Amino acid sequence: MKHIYYPLEAINCYLLNRYFELFIKYEKVSMEQVAGASDVTKASIYYYFKNKATLFTVSVSSMFQRITKQTEKLLQNSKGLKHRLYEVTLDHLKRPHIDFETLLQEATSSLTEDHIHEIREAEKAIHQALENVFKQAANNGEIVVASPQLLAYTFSTVTMIRNKKELINELGGPEKTAQALVDLFWVGISPN
Known part of the structure; x- marks a missing residue:
């Protein structure tokens, strides 16, 4: 049987854009399931990825790189x-999250220190982009x-409310919730 090999980027696109939820139950997902969900052959997956841990690492790191690029783009606004x-x-x-x-945590037992380091470095880039903009704003007297590093991590944590769909709806949708979160972050909770 002839195997068809797909470019790495095509496999990543399938995994990240359509089937990342497969990894939600990391331990229960086989490479065969990933190949089937990605509409590629299992041989294609193994052509690019030594094992599931490597595939997971590349997928998660790529996701963080996309988030970093999008965040940097939004922060470049004048x-x-x-x-x-x-x-x-x-x-x-x-965005879904x-x-x-x-x-x-679920995947850690099968990841090497190098895998975890690669993922954490990709995640850290998002915080670095935020830290840079906070440093610039502080230097300009805007804040x-x-x-700036604490601000970056705190702001990232504030945006994690996106998991609370009921609360977002109760607050009037994404636009009003985003405004309320930024106002809270910007002003704090002390009286004027």
């Missing part, structure tokens, strides 16, 4: 920092901040 944070928050609220930390 409007003020508060508006740019709103755009990033709204974008995050509108999985609980990454739970997923990584007062002790730690």
Whole structure:
């Protein structure tokens, strides 16, 4: 039987854009299931990926790279920092999201230190993009901040509310929720 090999990017696109949810139950997913869901042969998967851990690492790292590029693009807007944070928050609220930390925890037993390092470095790039914009805003006097890195991680955590669909609906949808989150982040909870 002749095997058809697909380009790495095609396999990644299938996995990341349509079938990433397969990895939600990492331990229960076989490479055969990934190939079937991706509409490629199992041989194609193994041509590019040594094992499931490598496939998972490349897929997750690629996902973080896409998120970083999108975040950087939104942060390049010439409007003020508060508006740019709103755009990033709204974008995050509108995109489907999985609980990454739970997923990584489930996969950790089969990942090497190198796999975990690669994933964490890709994730770190998102925070670095945010940290850079907070540093720039502090240097321009737009914000007062002790730690741009802490702000970056805190802001990322704030946007994780996208998992709470009922709350987003209750607050009036993604636009109003994004505005409320940015206002809370920007002003805090102390009285004026």
